[in-house]
Amino acid sequence: MTNKTFELLDEASGKKTKLPVRSGTIGPDVLDISVLNKDHGVFTFDPGFMATASTESKITYIDGDAGVLLYRGYPIEQLADKSSFLEVAYLLINGNLPQSTELADFQHNIQRHTMINESLLRMFNGFHYDAHPMAMVSATVASMSAFYHDSMDINNPRHREIFAHRIIAKIPTIAAAAYKRASGQPFIYPRNELSYCGNLLHMFYAVPCEPYEIHPLAAEALDLLLILHADHEQNASTSTVRLAGSTGANPYAAISSGVSALWGPAHGGANEAVLEMLEDIGTVDNIPNFLAQVKDKNSHVRLMGFGHRVYKNFDPRAKIIRDMCHKVLAKMGRGDNPLLELALRLEEVALSDEYFISRKLYPNVDFYSGIIYSALGIPRSMFTVMFAIARTAGWVAHWQEMIADPNMKIGRPRQLYTGPVKRDYQEIVKRN
Numbered sequence: 001m002t003n004k005t006f007e008l009l010d011e012a013s014g015k016k017t018k019l020p021v022r023s024g025t026i027g028p029d030v031l032d033i034s035v036l037n038k039d040h041g042v043f044t045f046d047p048g049f050m051a052t053a054s055t056e057s058k059i060t061y062i063d064g065d066a067g068v069l070l071y072r073g074y075p076i077e078q079l080a081d082k083s084s085f086l087e088v089a090y091l092l093i094n095g096n097l098p099q100s101t102e103l104a105d106f107q108h109n110i111q112r113h114t115m116i117n118e119s120l121l122r123m124f125n126g127f128h129y130d131a132h133p134m135a136m137v138s139a140t141v142a143s144m145s146a147f148y149h150d151s152m153d154i155n156n157p158r159h160r161e162i163f164a165h166r167i168i169a170k171i172p173t174i175a176a177a178a179y180k181r182a183s184g185q186p187f188i189y190p191r192n193e194l195s196y197c198g199n200l201l202h203m204f205y206a207v208p209c210e211p212y213e214i215h216p217l218a219a220e221a222l223d224l225l226l227i228l229h230a231d232h233e234q235n236a237s238t239s240t241v242r243l244a245g246s247t248g249a250n251p252y253a254a255i256s257s258g259v260s261a262l263w264g265p266a267h268g269g270a271n272e273a274v275l276e277m278l279e280d281i282g283t284v285d286n287i288p289n290f291l292a293q294v295k296d297k298n299s300h301v302r303l304m305g306f307g308h309r310v311y312k313n314f315d316p317r318a319k320i321i322r323d324m325c326h327k328v329l330a331k332m333g334r335g336d337n338p339l340l341e342l343a344l345r346l347e348e349v350a351l352s353d354e355y356f357i358s359r360k361l362y363p364n365v366d367f368y369s370g371i372i373y374s375a376l377g378i379p380r381s382m383f384t385v386m387f388a389i390a391r392t393a394g395w396v397a398h399w400q401e402m403i404a405d406p407n408m409k410i411g412r413p414r415q416l417y418t419g420p421v422k423r424d425y426q427e428i429v430k431r432n
Contacts, residue, residue, distance in 0.1 A: 006031055010040055026061060043414045054411075055242065059092060059397050060233045067303050070417055071231060072096070072130045085226040086110060086196055092231055093164055093400060097431075106165075113169035114199065116140075116177075116369035117147050133385045134263040135179040140174045141167070141258035151154045152250050154403050164396045165397070166411050171392045172196070175385045176203030176367040182381065194289045197319055199220040200389070205377070221328050227315040229387055231394030237261040241395045243411040251399055258395045259388050266382040268391075271370030274305040274431075275380055275431035278339045278346070287342075295355055305367025306350060307360070315367040328375050345372050349389035 017232040022034045030053040046052045048054055054083045061070040069076040074090050079088055083097075090098045090106045099107060120143060127136050144167070145152065151162040173190050180187050188203045197219040206212035231236070240261040245254035259268075263270035281290045293301040308315050330341055346361055350356050373383050400409055 001393055004029070007201065008036075008040070017041070024056075025064065043416070045416050049239075054234060054239065055235070055259070057398065057401060058095065059401060060231045060394070062233050062310055064308070064310040065312050067103070067311055067316045069232075076228065077320060081222055082226050083227065084196075084392075085223050085230065085390070085400070088227050088230050089396075091376065092393050092397040109165045110196065111192040112167045113166050114173055114192060116144075116170050120147060121187060124177050124187070127181060129184070132263075133175070133182055133381050133386070134259065136178040136181065137171075137174055137342070137385055137388060138256050138259040138263070140178075141171070141259055144170070145250045145252040147352065148252075152247065152252075154251065155303075157404075160251075160400050160403065164400065167252070167255055167396060168392055171389050172200040173203060175382070176200065176391055178385060179204055179379075179382055182187070195219060195223075197226070215332065217328060217331055218260040218384050221324050221372055221376065224321065224324055225372065225386065226319060226393075228365055229369075231391070231397065233353035236264070236393060238395060238398050240387055241399055245399045245402055246408060246411040248410075252395075254399055255392065255395055256330045258391070261321050261390055262391060263384055264380050268387040270364075270366040271383045271387075274367050274370045275339060275374060277280075277302075277304040278342050280391055281342060281346070283338075284342055287346055291349065291353065291355075303350065303356070305370070306363055308364045312360055313361075314362040317365040318363050318368060321365055321368040321372070322363070325372050325381070328372050332375050340371055340375060344365075367400060 006019045006021065008017045008019055010016075017035060019035070021029045022032055023029045030215060033044055036044065058181070059072060061073075062068065069087060072095055074091070074097070083091075086107055087103055090103060094168045094244050115178065120140060122138065124136060146162075148166065151159040151166075153159045177187050188208075190199050190205045191202055192199075194202055194214070197230050198214045200222065201218055202212055216364060231351075232243075237258040241258040244257040247252065265272065265273060281287060290301070291303070294303045297316075327345075329344070347367070351362070356362075369387075370380075370383055373386060374380070378386065
């Protein structure tokens with residue numbers, strides 16, 4: 001809280017109310033409007049929560065104008081360069097980077113929770129053969145609440161810790177099972193001696209009839225993508241996890257709600273939309289005509305994977321992943337995939353076009369992540385699932401932060417009602 005206040009004057013009654021200003025450690029101040037309804041009988045109106053701080057958090061900070069992303073105060077550039085996904089997950093959940101023994105214990109706990117109950121695994125055979133993987137993942141995560149009754153007391157810190165280890169460990173296994181179900185291949189069990197991303201690749205691509213060799217660059221690229229997607233402040237899916245969790249719902253149900261929210265094409269499905277756009281463009285020769293349509297105000301054609309709702313400058317994650325994208329394409333997938341060649345050319349043209357430069361429409365992380373996933377052989381239907389694996393770390397961190405807050409309240413947004421005023425019921429024979 002600061003000494004600064006805003007004064008609100010109700011001109012009809014002459015009543016004045018002082019609204020206190022609250023300051024965080026960095027970033028814009030917020031106006032505490034909690035007394036508005038009590039003192040003036042009004043709510044605020046903010047569709048899409050464009051100017052509303054719904055909670056107080058210590059986890060992630062974004063400065064969209066400057067292109068800054070901090071996890072617990074650490075710049076994303078430093079974490080991407082020096083850290084691993086599991087170390088970042090520990091940081092998000094616990095607040096500080098681990099010491100070597102703490103990281104070793106955390107990794108051990110994750111590795112020892114990778115298997116899922118056989119009944120849960122057999123449940124995948126009940127899904128239709130062409131079910132979307134996100135539908136399977138969301139349903140299976142929710143079903144985990146039926147298997148772990150021993151550790152779901154949300155008011156018990158140790159139970160919250162066990163839940164965090166279990167969901168982070170098992171979400172790759174669930175994702176891989178969804179992939180295998182969709183591809184018609186037998187399920188592959190996790191191997192605990194492998195790294196987090198190495199194990200994920202093994203469960204995706206190994207088959208019982210022959211050994212599978214993990215490409216180190218593929219594991220490195222996936223680990224980087226997971227770091228970059230691990231958290232992003234109060235986005236739609238994280239806010240959904242918080243809202244569901246605020247009711248006291250079991251944590252697996254809350255995470256499942258986040259998976260479902262992430263599934264939306266305006267959120268986690270953006271990297272799928274990038275490849276669909278590239279397919280629509282077709283060839284490099286069609287890029288000028290496509291960009292002309294994008295610039296046409298009367299056209300509904302959009303340049304997917306460029307610009308961001310929060311970042312009004314270059315997406316800091318895109319700067320990091322761009323180099324990895326080019327590295328992966330050079331070694332693993334550029335030669336035999338014309339869409340990837342097309343993407344690189346589109347990036348080059350758009351970054352040199354004054355129309356996009358003046359509007360700060362730079363490539364975002366979704367533009368590059370879909371290209372990398374494609375180069376690694378991951379099908380498009382699995383792109384958002386990969387996002388969910390990464391974002392689970394952030395969801396868990398936010399859920400734990402909220403549950404541990406002694407001032408937690410159930411989420412209850414209000415509305416501006418514009419429907420009919422009170423009217424009396426009429427018998428059906430009297431209705432016109």
